[in-house]
Amino acid sequence: MNLFERFAMILTRSRKRRKMISYVIVGIVIFFGIIFGAVISILTAPAEIRSSLFHRDEIKRIGVLQENSAYCNGIPIIDSSPIKIISTYPWPLNGTVTCQYGGRILYGEDEFHGGIDISTGKNDPIISIADGTVERMQIDKKSYGLYLLIKHDDGFYTLSAHLAHSYVREGERVMQGQTIALEGGEPGADPYPGRSTGRHLHFEVRHTANQNSRINPLILLTK
Numbered sequence: 006m007n008l009f010e011r012f013a014m015i016l017t018r019s020r021k022r023r024k025m026i027s028y029v030i031v032g033i034v035i036f037f038g039i040i041f042g043a044v045i046s047i048l049t050a051p052a053e054i055r056s057s058l059f060h061r062d063e064i065k066r067i068g069v070l071q072e073n074s075a076y077c078n079g080i081p082i083i084d085s086s087p088i089k090i091i092s093t094y095p096w097p098l099n100g101t102v103t104c105q106y107g108g109r110i111l112y113g114e115d116e117f118h119g120g121i122d123i124s125t126g127k128n129d130p131i132i133s134i135a136d137g138t139v140e141r142m143q144i145d146k147k148s149y150g151l152y153l154l155i156k157h158d159d160g161f162y163t164l165s166a167h168l169a170h171s172y173v174r175e176g177e178r179v180m181q182g183q184t185i186a187l188e189g190g191e192p193g194a195d196p197y198p199g200r201s202t203g204r205h206l207h208f209e210v211r212h213t214a215n216q217n218s219r220i221n222p223l224i225l226l227t228k
């Protein structure tokens with residue numbers, strides 16, 4: 006009796022074993038069927054989905070941006086989550102940059118300027134530079150006046166300050182290009198100007214909601 010005959014004898018004699026072997030065969034067929042199905046669905050998936058499976062989107066780590074980042078009162082950046090820069094963003098207000106990000110002298114004192122000032126000198130509309138959700142709409146009489154803090158879907162925050170009017174409220178979704186507020190900041194003429202000497206938008210970009218995570222907004226805005 007050769008090996009195959011012996012094997013056949015075992016199979017035919019034991020019903021229990023026959024059953025077990027048939028289960029194993031069915032199991033193997035299902036297993037390879039699933040793998041085959043997965044391979045076919047990946048190969049036939051749209052190119053976009055296929056590339057997202059194998060290549061991560063281009064994400065610039067905060068380290069790239071850090072050389073331009075704010076160290077407010079000696080406190081370094083507190084968050085290292087990546088900002089996804091998908092493109093450059095539109096300007097929140099089309100005006101003149103009257104004050105750049107960085108060190109400056111204000112009221113005779115050295116002060117770090119954590120944003121840029123853009124001015125048209127009027128109550129012009131201000132837009133959201135990207136899609137997001139309004140995190141804060143508050144009045145800070147000592148500094149920002151009426152301001153909006155928006156959490157954007159791309160992983161950063163923007164703050165717009167010295168507003169004459171806000172069209173959006175906390176928790177509200179905003180889309181890129183949507184008018185969210187009106188330029189203000191003129192003492193005596195605009196409500197809640199905060200610490201401002203004339204009509205302008207003070208605009209900040211932050212990694213987190215925290216003031217210590219500010220970066221130069223020009224990094225994100227269209228040149």
Ligand SMILES: [Zn+2]
Pocket residue numbers: 104118120121122206207208
């Ligand atoms: Zn400012």
